[in-house]
Amino acid sequence: MIVKFQPGFRVTPALLILNLLMFLVVAVVNGNFSQFSTQSLLMLGANYSNLVEQGQWWRLLTSVFLHLSLMHLVFNSASLFVLGRFIEPLLGSTAFLLVYLLCGLAGSLASYHFNPGILSAGASGAIFGLFGIFLAVLLSNIVRPDLRKEWLKSVGAVLAINLGLGLFLPIDNSAHLGGLASGVVLGLILLPWMRSRLRRLLNNDLTLR
Incomplete structure (x- = not known):
């Protein structure tokens, strides 16, 4: 059984557009799409522990909407689109936005704590939080056992590849x-809410097949 979760898919497109607009702002400031200066990223809100310690705590959140390269934006946008189509309707748009921001903030805090003196930016912490929500769902009885096993393998492989790349590339694995x-914890807390949402969605005759 696959539920088509198009209804309620509003925040995800808005986040995708916001991330794209912020990328274009950075590109305009730098005069190109490939090489972004540290100064411009800091000016627009990148996460940097030295400045955070000076009281610029807002960087922990604004950095979630900045990306360091076009490829960085493309990969994060593709992940957000795929995960958002499933998770946003399951949580509801308001809860989805709160979870996204909280997970992004948790990723920034982890980067701040474990990577002092390193500039970081990107939606990866928030997106990994969505993976955490998805894992919490897969570890519950919301998903059919046969699909659960298949999806757990797929999600596990994606996470392993991404975290593995962080061992060799300048990727912020702390975030x-x-x-x-944070996504797993929030997902486990919100499981009763998601079960209730799923029952309401099914009762509203969403397309099944």
Whole structure:
């Protein structure tokens, strides 16, 4: 059984557009789409522990909407689109936005704590938080056992690849793990809410097949 969750898919497109607009702002400030200066990223809200410690705590959130390259934006946008189509209707748009922001904030805090002196930006912490929500759902009885096993393998492989790349590339695994952990915790807390939402969605005759 696959539920088509198009209804309620509003916040995800808005986040995708916001991330794109912020990328275009950074590109305009730098005069190109490939090389972003540290100064411009800091000016527009990138996460940097030295400035955060000076009281610029807002960077922990604004950095979630900045990306360091076009490829960075594309990968995060694709992940957000796929996960958002499933998770936003299951949580509801308001709860989805709160979870996204909280997981992004958790990722930034983890980066701030474990990577002092390193500039970081991107939606990866928030997106790994959505993976955490998805894992919490898969570990419950919301999903059919045969699908659960198949999806757990797929999600596990994606997470392993991404975290593995962080061992060799300049990728902020601290933000990834912070977002993932917060997503799992929030997902487990919100399981009763998601079960209730799913029952209401099914009662509203969403297309099944």
